[in-house]
Amino acid sequence: MSVTGVGEFGLIGRVTARLSYGPTCLLGPGDDAALVTAPDGRVAASTDVLVEGRHFRRDWSGARDVGHRAAAANLADIAAMGAAPTALLVALCAPPDLPASWAEELADGLGAEAASVGASVVGGDMSASPTLTVAVTALGDLAGRAPVLRSGARPGDVLALSGRTGWAAAGYTVLSRGFRTPKLLVEAYRRPQVPYRAGPEAAAAGATSMIDVSDGLLADLGHVARASGVALDVRRDAFEVPRQMGDAAQALGVDPYTWILTGGDDHALAATFPAGTELPPGWRPVGAVTDGEGVTVDGRAWEGPAGWDHFR
Amino acid sequence: MSVTGVGEFGLIGRVTARLSYGPTCLLGPGDDAALVTAPDGRVAASTDVLVEGRHFRRDWSGARDVGHRAAAANLADIAAMGAAPTALLVALCAPPDLPASWAEELADGLGAEAASVGASVVGGDMSASPTLTVAVTALGDLAGRAPVLRSGARPGDVLALSGRTGWAAAGYTVLSRGFRTPKLLVEAYRRPQVPYRAGPEAAAAGATSMIDVSDGLLADLGHVARASGVALDVRRDAFEVPRQMGDAAQALGVDPYTWILTGGDDHALAATFPAGTELPPGWRPVGAVTDGEGVTVDGRAWEGPAGWDHFR
Structure with a gap:
């Protein structure tokens, strides 16, 4: 009915x-x-x-x-x-x-x-x-904690990530090419696996800034860089290409790092922590905060496609 | 742009x-x-x-x-x-x-x-x-008060109203017939005048139930009657027909009480108070709570059109 x-x-x-x-x-x-x-x-x-x-x-x-x-x-x-x-x-x-x-x-x-x-x-x-x-x-x-804003990253901080990126974008690409498999990627697009608890745990551990990665890692880090008045550099080798994603990327003719660095909708959390912070469970270092502005990958501007504008 | x-x-x-x-x-x-x-x-x-x-x-x-x-x-x-x-x-x-x-x-x-x-x-x-x-x-x-639910009306309570009803419906009818005046009615449709403060004041005065009149007075009182397990009777003579509304009703061939009793979107507040409560400013008695079920007008079922279902 x-x-x-x-x-x-x-x-x-x-x-x-x-x-x-x-x-x-x-x-x-x-x-x-x-x-x-x-x-x-x-x-x-x-x-x-x-x-x-x-x-x-x-x-x-x-x-x-x-x-x-x-x-x-x-x-x-x-x-x-x-x-x-x-x-x-x-x-x-x-x-x-x-x-x-x-x-x-x-x-x-x-x-x-x-x-x-x-x-x-x-x-x-x-x-x-x-x-x-x-x-x-x-x-x-907030359970008594200060909110962790986008504006608190400081030069010298460690850039860290909890959760995964690129999976939803890979699933989206698979579906948009008319396929229904690999199941693992398609399911990642359909139901993101969000590390919710990592948010409060990062706050408790002293995270200086945090953001939900919804528009793509580089685009969302751009918000943090602008709000904090700092530069962020992502280390590409901090991201392994999972086998299923690599196979799909090859089959579809896509650079898997485009998914990993610019794909949205996995809702990973990115945060910065003071140097020397013991990262909470599930967080891993993926880059650094320095003086300057903008977001780079291994020190260079990213040449691939950028993030998502919902009116374009 | x-x-x-x-x-x-x-x-x-x-x-x-x-x-x-x-x-x-x-x-x-x-x-x-x-x-x-x-x-x-x-x-x-x-x-x-x-x-x-x-x-x-x-x-x-x-x-x-x-x-x-x-x-x-x-x-x-x-x-x-x-x-x-x-x-x-x-x-x-x-x-x-x-x-x-x-x-x-x-x-x-x-x-x-x-x-x-x-x-x-x-x-x-x-x-x-x-x-x-x-x-x-x-x-x-809520500033420490208990929320005033739809389910608290008790037989013997006074039914009261703050704010106005029928104005937005009259303005809507005017517009839907292709007119742009009377301005007063059209403006009432465009921007409801809601007695916001009357809500917390009713709570502080001991209101036993309360509802926002958005779908029409009788329809919304029906929610209160059902939730409270009581009957509500509205006195028609508690509602004067304002001159501008009466004139428009006559010109458009509408019973103004259809607007007043079943018109939504003015966002008046309806509440019940224990008998003998001194009603807060802006509240006026418009009926009574009795044993039974349903909503009546002067003791009889309302024969006019009912409230609004957003899928129909």
Whole structure:
């Protein structure tokens, strides 16, 4: 049955019945607003929107996948401040003929990804629209720590990474060439594996700056370099090309480092730490912070394609 | 220049440069997430989405108006919990040919409406989309009070209203018949006048239930009746028909009580109070809570058109 057949309130009922609510959710869907714990006395908040045809395709990703990815994009932003995610709110704009089951499975994916990090889907809104759109807001708690901004990197700091890059971009390239395998790459595109806990752990370890890698490593490091007034240099040999990625790159005629250095949507976390910091689990050094400006790879400008502009 | 011409980051820069940030905003746009005060240790959160052609038309409302209305719809949900709004986050999905000035003026409207109640636009996201869409999330603080839910109305309570109903619906009817006047009604549709402060004041005065009237008074009271397991009766003579509304109703051949009792989008607040409560300023009694179920007008079922389902 379509969302129109079920109706707005019917669909909200079906979706909320599938969700479960963790201890951060004091009041879930069904009233004018939800109520979420904010023990720190401050709340971190971020919004990301996914538009069909631009951020996802229904023939490439199932509804659950889109839910996972929409949640991940937002939860990663919270983690990148050093905060622990507490809640998601979701606005779903659905074409009238969208199967109600698609909305239900989207909620399953959103809920599962949120639950994986102790957060809950606490509220949302639905409307008909010609364009299938999922707008998500994530909330999080800093547990008394200072937020880790993009602007705190200092010359002499170590540049480090938690999580992986290039996998989602490789999966995207595979799909866009009409293939459905290698499964490992396609699945990486469909459901990013985000090192959420690495965010608060980096904050606790004294990270001076941090960012969620969503537009591509070099593009996002560019934000850090600009905000901090420093130069960042990435060591290419800090990144091994995984076998499956290398094989696919060769088959498709792509330099795998284009995926690794400029591919978005894996939601790795990049951070800088004072020299000598013992990096928390899962973090590895990938470069250095120096005086100057801009981002280089092994000391040279990157000549390949750059990051992503959602209007271009 | 269009949003495509300006580019995603250019547009974000233009928009955020126009915003101002009040004391609830600890960190505004420009990092992975914003940071907002939540002194209560809990945060109220609500999301509402506006889709062009469904919730607004660009030939009926200017961008500033849409901003005011999108903000109002969300801020009213926070007020209806008894909370004071602190922040808005906004996802804008824009057709590539949207003038950048439209996005800028939207931000002006969102910011002005938020500022009127002490809140700030603290973050957001932008994407291209075939369908102009504005998804807003509002946050708020309960200042130590219990949230006022839809489920707390008890037989014997007084049903009360703050703010006005029917004005936005009258303006909508005027516009949909091709007229641009009376100005007063059209402006009421374009920019609702929401009694934000009445929400926390009702909570402080002991309101047992509260709701934002967004889908129409009778429809929204239906939510309260169901959630509380009570019947609600509205006195029709508690509502005077304002002269301008009466004149327009006569000219258009509409029963003005259809607007007043079933028209949405003015974002009045409806609440129930224990009998004998001295109602806070701006609240007036409009009916009673009794044993039973459903919503009646002067003891009888309402025969006119019902509320609004966004998929139908």
